[in-house]
Amino acid sequence: MKKIILIFTLSLAVAAIAIISSSCTAQREIAAQKSGAELWAQNCIRCHNIPSPPSYTDVQWETIGLHMRERANMTSGQIKKIVAFLQTAN
Amino acid sequence: MRRIFITVIGLFLLGNSIVAQDSKPGKTQFMVRGYGHAGLDYYKTPDGKDISFVGAAFSPIFLFKQGNRFMFETELEFELQKNELEIGLEYANLMYVINKYLMVRAGKFLLPFGTFMERLHPAWINRLSTKPLGFGHDGISPASDIGIEFRGAAPIGGTHINYSVYVTNGPRLKDGSEEPDEAGMLNFQNYIDNNNNKFVGARIGYLPLYNSSLELGLSFYTGKVGDQGSVYEDVRAFLWAADFSFVKQISPIKGILDIKAQYNQTNVSDAYYPVVEEARDSANLFTFNNLSRAYYAQLSYRPSMAGKTFLKNLEIIGRYSKLKTPEGSNWGSDVSELTFGLNYWISWRQVIKINYAFINSEGGPDAEEGPQTQKSNSLFVHWAIGL
Numbered sequence: 202m203k204k205i206i207l208i209f210t211l212s213l214a215v216a217a218i219a220i221i222s223s224s225c226t227a228q229r230e231i232a233a234q235k236s237g238a239e240l241w242a243q244n245c246i247r248c249h250n251i252p253s254p255p256s257y258t259d260v261q262w263e264t265i266g267l268h269m270r271e272r273a274n275m276t277s278g279q280i281k282k283i284v285a286f287l288q289t290a291n
Numbered sequence: 292m293r294r295i296f297i298t299v300i301g302l303f304l305l306g307n308s309i310v311a312q313d314s315k316p317g318k319t320q321f322m323v324r325g326y327g328h329a330g331l332d333y334y335k336t337p338d339g340k341d342i343s344f345v346g347a348a349f350s351p352i353f354l355f356k357q358g359n360r361f362m363f364e365t366e367l368e369f370e371l372q373k374n375e376l377e378i379g380l381e382y383a384n385l386m387y388v389i390n391k392y393l394m395v396r397a398g399k400f401l402l403p404f405g406t407f408m409e410r411l412h413p414a415w416i417n418r419l420s421t422k423p424l425g426f427g428h429d430g431i432s433p434a435s436d437i438g439i440e441f442r443g444a445a446p447i448g449g450t451h452i453n454y455s456v457y458v459t460n461g462p463r464l465k466d467g468s469e470e471p472d473e474a475g476m477l478n479f480q481n482y483i484d485n486n487n488n489k490f491v492g493a494r495i496g497y498l499p500l501y502n503s504s505l506e507l508g509l510s511f512y513t514g515k516v517g518d519q520g521s522v523y524e525d526v527r528a529f530l531w532a533a534d535f536s537f538v539k540q541i542s543p544i545k546g547i548l549d550i551k552a553q554y555n556q557t558n559v560s561d562a563y564y565p566v567v568e569e570a571r572d573s574a575n576l577f578t579f580n581n582l583s584r585a586y587y588a589q590l591s592y593r594p595s596m597a598g599k600t601f602l603k604n605l606e607i608i609g610r611y612s613k614l615k616t617p618e619g620s621n622w623g624s625d626v627s628e629l630t631f632g633l634n635y636w637i638s639w640r641q642v643i644k645i646n647y648a649f650i651n652s653e654g655g656p657d658a659e660e661g662p663q664t665q666k667s668n669s670l671f672v673h674w675a676i677g678l
Contacts, residue, residue: 243503246547247538249416249677250639264320264356267388268364272410274403274453274496276444277391 237286240279248273254290262287318358323678325351325366328414330644330673337665346673347371350381350413360388382435393443399482401435403442403455403494404510405532405553407587408434415677418549418591418606419632420646424614425555425585431616432530432555432585433479433512436460436490449501454494461490464516466523467564472621474564475581477516477528477557486524490514496534504539508532516559528559546594554586567621579619587612593636608632608646616654624654640677646670 235243245251257265266284269275329346348370355363366381384398401409407426411417412434425431438459445452463481467474492512499505511531517523535552563576589610597603613627630648637643648669 246540247503247506247536248410250636252639256639260320261322264322264354264362267356267359267362268354270388271362271364271386271394271396271442274442274444274455276446276451277388278446 235282237282237284238290241283241286244273244275244279245269245283254287257287257291259288259291262291320354320356322354322356323351324354325349325678326413326415326676327678328420328673328675330420330671332420333670334667335669336667351678362386389441392445393441395439395441397439399435399437400440400457402433402457402459402492402512403440404433404492404512404530405494405555406508406534406536406551407553408432411551413677414673414675415640415642418589418608418634418644419610419630420644420671420673421630421648423553423585423587423589423610423612424626424628425583425587425612429476429622430479430585431477431557431583431614432532433462436462436479437482438489451498451503453496453498456493457491459490459492460484461488461514462516462528463518464523464526464528464559464562466518466521466562467567471565471567475559475562475579475617475620476622477559486515486517486519488515502539504537506534506536508534508536510534517562523562526560526562528557530555530557532556540595542596544592545596546592549591549593550589552586552588555584557583577619579617579623581617581620583614583616585612585614591632604636606632606634606636608634622654624652626650626652642675644671644673644675646673 242251252265262284266280266287270277270280327346327349330344332341332343332345334341348368350366350368352364352366363383363385365383368377368379368381370377370379380399382399382401384396384400386394386396388394403409407423412422412426414420422430426434436459438457440455440457442455442457443453460482461484462477462479463485465473465476465478490512491514492510494508494510496506496508499507509531510533511529513527513529515524515526516528517526532553532555534554535550537550538547540547559581561578561581563578566575566577587610589608591606591608593604593606594602608631610630610632611628612630614624615626616622616624628648628650630646632644632646634645635643648671650667650669652665652667
């Protein structure tokens with residue numbers, strides 16, 4: 202029980218840090234303006250190497266987009282921009 | 292057996308023909324993906340040397356997407372184990388996007404308990420040929436289970452948070468009746484619920500930097516593990532993990548720095564197990580503090596900004612990993628492993644890995660009497676491909 206409390210306290214601490222850092226509007230704007238290419242370069246490298254756009258067709262990138270949104274727990278906004286970029290760069 | 296192979300090959304051909312005709316895509320999208328590897332393993336232990344070709348393994352992944360919100364995903368694993376073909380169902384789950392922030396998965400899925408098993412274990416993703424200690428066979432943390440999960444992610448200003456909450460059948464306590472040496476261990480490959488109590492788990496991940504290079508995660512997984520109606524009915528397990536990931540191309544060092552780490556702890560509440568030599572109905576019972584710990588930290592560097600293509604594709608890796616299982620149990624051990632690797636990336640999804648591992652172990656279920664440290668070394672040369 203103690204451990205559950207500890208974990209929840211830690212989770213709350215994480216959430217608190219998140220909220221504090223979100224109050225920085227400059228960062229928020231930078232994040233919102235990121236292009237698909239930028240998001241691809243920063244995110245699709247976190248677990249495996251960065252996949253090259255010509256590896257798949259437009260339709261395949263859509264399937265992979267949904268798969269990675271789930272597997273990598275990425276936001277729908279990020280995935281939409283990344284898939285659009287991959288579909289133009291392939 | 293042959294029929295299964297023919298079916299799999301048939302599905303491959305079907306997948307390819309669908310791909311070939313995708314000039315006018317319908318709402319149904321089907322993809323066959325997966326991975327495979329081949330290699331040579333060399334082990335040097337106090338008992339002798341062993342060198343062997345390995346790899347007769349093939350893991351196809353099938354993705355079925357219907358519309359923009361629904362997907363079914365499954366991974367099979369075909370592997371030759373001692374001349375027998377073994378087939379495993381790594382995962383098979385349905386997935387539905389509820390809204391921007393939430394999706395639901397049901398079926399057999401990889402558990403987001405830490406990140407290694409869910410995100411990093413496939414042969415073309417894992418920088419080294421082996422899993423860190425504590426994962427996989429006789430491991431202390433789970434890989435997958437059957438249940439239902441809600442997961443999602445959300446931006447919080449320039450940062451991101453991701454979350455997952457799930458309920459599963461949960462692991463089962465080995466009470467020593469089948470394998471006395473393993474009394475008190477958890478069996479994570481237990482897909483039939485042995486009690487009506489469900490396991491509950493969650494992970495929260497936070498990416499505090501706006502370039503998403505850093506992720507910190509915290510997970511837990513808990514429930515009852517004993518068989519219903521047995522004396523172990525009320526035995527509970529509490530597992531937690533902390534994970535760390537930092538990946539970034541850094542100009543001054545002309546390359547990509549990748550740091551990954553995970554700490555796992557498994558705690559099973561006190562229970563009395565029969566002493567090995569005695570008959571099961573004997574009054575001789577023993578107990579121990581059933582706490583296991585494992586962790587790994589891995590650092591890799593790839594000179595991705597070097598001038599020469601050959602250099603760009605090279606990667607060096609170092610990983611330290613440790614596993615400690617309960618003292619006083621029949622499977623108590625203290626193992627540490629230091630592995631170095633040199634990889635050559637043929638493409639983003641194909642790699643040749645050369646790894647050398649130094650292992651120090653004390654105890655364990657197969658150990659000889661008396662505490663003595665065993666030193667062993669191994670060399671792996673593997674070629675892995677993401678399909």
